[in-house]
Amino acid sequence: MKKEDMYTANVYGKREVVVAKGKGALVWDVNGVEYIDCLGGHGVCVLGHSHPKIIEALTNQVNKIITVPGVLYSEVRAEAAEKLVKIAPKGLTKVFFSNSGAESTETAIKLARKYTGKKEIITMIKGFHGRTLGSLSATWKAEYRIPFEPLLPGFKFVEYGDAGKVEEAVTDDTAAVIVEPVQGESGVILPPPTYLKELREVCDRKNILLIFDEVQTGFGRTGKDFACQHWNVTPDIMAIAKGIGGGVPVGATLASDEIWSSMKPGDHGSTFGGNPLACAAVSAAVDVLVNEKLSEKAAQTGAYMMQQLHKHLDENRLVREIRGLGLMIAVELKTKSKPYVIRAVQERLLLLTSGANILRLLPPLVITREQVDQVAERLTRVIQPLKSTD
Ligand SMILES: Cc1ncc(COP(=O)(O)O)c(C=O)c1O
Structure with missing residues (x-):
């Protein structure tokens, strides 16, 4: 053994x-x-x-400081956030750093509920958003979910690829829809060509938020910096992780200043989120993504x-x-x-x-x-x- x-x-x-x-x-x-x-x-x-640039960034940072909590300022954190905002779809102007994909989607769900004051989240059949109890509540697969029930209430699953199904599922208490632009865990399922645009229109018409989970599709993976850019559709909230730290564990949730303004000090946080080592890696990783x-x-x-x-x-x-x-x-x-x-x-x-x-x-x-x-x-x-x- x-x-x-x-x-x-x-x-x-x-x-x-x-x-x-x-x-x-x-x-x-x-x-x-x-x-x-x-x-x-x-x-x-x-x-x-x-990657030599990640090694260099980590080595430099490790010799300065390894931990700076969110209640103190950190230049390396500010720089990493600025760089992510610069490559993100327009309008996603503020970042919350966490440590994984699940936390980044969970943050997106909390943010949508806080901003709208509503509870329901529409999510997709065959969608995958992580293994923590919140992100698992938005995840489809029975094997992952059932042993851990009860999960969070307020999640409704609809068919991926048909914006009409989202429209039918919206109620007065719907906060948001969460979707992977390309479903990864369920087998690289590509959206019909007009799907994400139609989803954007439904969200605008019904006044609900659109959350893209780009944890797997983001950061160049699909041939654009973010997969939603293939269809020119911008979400209200975007969850990212995986590649953004060049291999170092880090997640990030992006949204507009207005949406983030609904979160006040104390509403959310993470001890490790925005860690200087992770942020140095993010900064270097964005440079590599762009320069190479x-x-x-x-x-x-x-x-x-x-x-x-x-x-x-x-x-x-x-x-x-x-x-x-x-x-x-x-x-x-x-x-x-x-x-x-x-x-x-x-x-x-x-x-x-x-x-x-x-x-x-x-x-x-x-x-x-x-x-x-x-x-x-x-x-x-x-x-x-x-x-x-x-
Ligand atoms: C689309 C998507 N969302 C969320 C997650 C969860 O990320 P993590 O395993 O870092 O928590 C994954 C992981 O594969 C994913 O593919």
């Missing part, structure tokens, strides 16, 4: 890899075996592993990866569909995907599942074309009928 299995809670379906280090889109295990990382820390590793044009790179490399995957897998009888946006890609199988994720480890390829039948790829946006070729070739070997030994 591995030491980690002895001493940490057994809540993750582990792959048999003990990771020792990483660089770009590659990681190495403790025996020096090299893997292509399309798991990317569950989509966190946007900039690639061990990573969103554009994700669009280009994503298109190339789709092309290579189609070339290698279109004739594969186990594959139902390949779809994606930028470097958020799903290979849907006609069978359960879990055994193939395990088999991929033998091919030195790290993958995610999403849903029961889907292999999900969230590689660092710096993955090279040669590495993409390797991914497609390795996947061809992985997606073959299982043997009794698998």
Whole structure:
């Protein structure tokens, strides 16, 4: 038994890899075996592993100060917030820093309730917003929810992709609708072309807030800085996390000055939120995103990866569909995907599942074309009928 299995809670379906280090889109295990990382820390590793600018920013900051609580000012926090606001869709002018995606969506829900004074939140069938009790209340999957009920009241699930269903669900007590622009955890489900725009119109007409959960889709992943920019739709509140700290744990919730003005000192907070190390990492990560044009790179490399995957897998009888946006890609199988994720480890390829039948790829946006070729070739070997030994 591995030491980690002895001493940490057994809540993750582990792959048999003990990771020792990483660089770009590659990681190495403790025996020096090299893997292509399309798991990317569950989509966190946007900039690639061990980006020199993140190392530099953290090293500089660690030598100054590691903790400054929210009741004191911090220049590095101010700078990180300013940089996020500058790349965010217009109108999202103020930031609250937390430490994870779940906290950033939970903050969005609290903020919507506080600003509107209303209680109901409309959320999506197959949506995923995190595992804390608040964010879980907005999450669809029964397996995640039922063992922990009762969850928060006031959450209504409607079909994703049909703005009319949201309109029908709105009541006088509706505060907001929360949606992932592209549903990640449920299998990289893309919205119909006019969906997000129609959703914006419904929210305006019904006077409710639109919350985009860009925890997975944000920060270049889909080929734009934020996925909502593909459809030119701006939310009232945006939750982000994953890649924004270059690998360091940090979440952020953005909204307008007006919406944030409903929150007064004491209404919300986080001991670690806005930590100087995390904020130094955010500042550096935004610079890298912009200077290295990573969103554009994700669009280009994503298109190339789709092309290579189609070339290698279109004739594969186990594959139902390949779809994606930028470097958020799903290979849907006609069978359960879990055994193939395990088999991929033998091919030195790290993958995610999403849903029961889907292999999900969230590689660092710096993955090279040669590495993409390797991914497609390795996947061809992985997606073959299982043997009794698998
Ligand atoms: C869309 C979305 N929202 C929220 C979360 C929760 O983020 P975290 O695991 O950092 O709490 C995730 C995590 O995968 C996510 O994909």
